[in-house]
Amino acid sequence: xxxxxxxxxxxxxxxxxxxxxxxxxxxxxxxxxxxxxxxxxxxxxxxxxxxxxxxxxxxxxxxxxxxxxxxxxxxxxxxxxxxxxxxxxxxxxxxxxxxxxxxxxxxxxxxxxxxxxxxxxxxxxxxxxxxxxxxxxxxxxxxxxxxxxxxxxxxxxxxxxxxxxxxxxxxxxxxxxxxxxxxxxxxxxxxxxxxxxxxxxxxxxxxxxxxxxxxxxxxxxxxxxxxxxxxxxxxxxxxxxxxxxxxxxxxxxxxxxxxxxxxxxxxxxxxxxxxxxxxxxxxxxxxxxxxxxxxxxxxxxxxxxxxxxxxxxxxxxxxxxx
Numbered sequence: 001x002x003x004x005x006x007x008x009x010x011x012x013x014x015x016x017x018x019x020x021x022x023x024x025x026x027x028x029x030x031x032x033x034x035x036x037x038x039x040x041x042x043x044x045x046x047x048x049x050x051x052x053x054x055x056x057x058x059x060x061x062x063x064x065x066x067x068x069x070x071x072x073x074x075x076x077x078x079x080x081x082x083x084x085x086x087x088x089x090x091x092x093x094x095x096x097x098x099x100x101x102x103x104x105x106x107x108x109x110x111x112x113x114x115x116x117x118x119x120x121x122x123x124x125x126x127x128x129x130x131x132x133x134x135x136x137x138x139x140x141x142x143x144x145x146x147x148x149x150x151x152x153x154x155x156x157x158x159x160x161x162x163x164x165x166x167x168x169x170x171x172x173x174x175x176x177x178x179x180x181x182x183x184x185x186x187x188x189x190x191x192x193x194x195x196x197x198x199x200x201x202x203x204x205x206x207x208x209x210x211x212x213x214x215x216x217x218x219x220x221x222x223x224x225x226x227x228x229x230x231x232x233x234x235x236x237x238x239x240x241x242x243x244x245x246x247x248x249x250x251x252x253x254x255x256x257x258x259x260x261x262x263x264x265x266x267x268x269x270x271x272x273x274x275x276x277x278x279x280x281x282x283x284x285x286x287x288x289x290x291x292x293x294x295x296x297x298x299x300x301x302x303x304x305x306x307x308x309x310x311x312x313x314x315x316x317x318x319x320x321x322x
Contacts, residue, residue: 007031008038008085015123016130016140017085023078026069030055035089037126040064041082046127084134086126090202094119094146098154099212102161102172111172114212115157117183120202121145121194128198149194156189157182157206175209182206293318 006019006028031054032038038050040062047064055062057079059069065079072079097116103109123129133148134140160182164170170178187204194201294315301311 004028005031006083008033008036014139014141015087015145016126016134018138019083019085020138022080022082024057024081024083025078026057026059026072028057030057030083032085035087037086037088039084039086039126039130041084041130042068042080046131047081049127084126084130086123086130088123088126090120090122091142092118092120093142094121094149096146096150096153098150098157100154100158100161102158102165102175109172111211113161113172113175113209115206115209117204117206117208119204122200122202123198124195124200125198128196133197149190149199152190152193153186156186159189160185161209172211175211179206179209182209290318290322 004025004027006021006024007030008017008019030038030050032050032052034052036052038055040047040050048062050062057065057069059066065081068079068081071077095116095118097114099112099114101110102113129140133145161170161175164178165172183204183206186206187201190204191201297306297311297314297318300306301308306314
């Protein structure tokens with residue numbers, strides 16, 4: 001049965017939708033919305049693409065239909081064509097997620113990797129999309145288009161991750177550090193493939209890449225790496241603290257020695273013991289008693305400022321003064 005007006009169905013969430021009635025009468029009109037294009041097919045062959053506006057079905061008005069209109073008038077029958085409505089509005093509703101396997105060359109682990117993100121798409125060439133992707137189906141939603149495209153994303157992302165792991169520039173424990181780089185590389189890789197289907201990839205985002213599941217070997221190695229990093233930090237802190245502590249001990253010992261016997265400490269320090277020059281190195285004998293000098297000498301030895309041989313020699317020199 002012929003109909004007077006042919007238009008898209010605004011109640012349906014679709015990207016591509018074929019009008020259910022193929023019988024079009026002369027004098028009918030095809031209404032194309034602002035964000036749409038209408039494709040006219042006969043027996044799988046594209047006759048014409050209608051832009052936004054009202055298009056009257058009559059001789060000389062729509063290129064490609066004249067022969068069909070003459071035949072329809074001559075046979076007093078309806079024109080039989082397929083009319084596809086395609087929306088061309090750019091959309092960010094294409095949220096995707098993939099799961100793939102990755103083998104870490106350093107630790108020889110095979111773990112599942114999950115990645116997710118979104119992309120901004122626009123239908124640039126409706127005819128290519130209808131012919132190559134939609135085919136004999138009656139419609140295609142955003143979700144159906146996304147499911148068609150996801151394998152391209154998965155393949156590209158897997159190739160990138162595998163290549164980086166093989167070259168030693170990435171491991172599974174730092175895989176979430178390449179989001180920006182992977183987003184740009186994946187977009188470049190898949191946009192040509194998308195163009196073949198009449199799609200314009202305006203932007204592409206990877207929002208997360210991570211190891212999924214609870215692989216015990218992965219968890220064990222991850223914890224070991226965290227422990228090793230913690231030990232390195234503690235060792236560095238201990239090394240810095242030890243140097244400071246040793247210097248403090250040196251200053252304390254020298255100060256004690258200087259308090260007990262300024263001349264003796266100065267003489268010892270003037271020979272390079274402890275690396276710090278304090279006291280009066282010009283006095284050979286401060287006049288203190290022998291016991292105080294021996295005590296000061298022992299402090300220097302206990303603090304590690306003089307060797308045992310130096311301690312014994314100096315002690316004998318002091319005892320030789322008796």
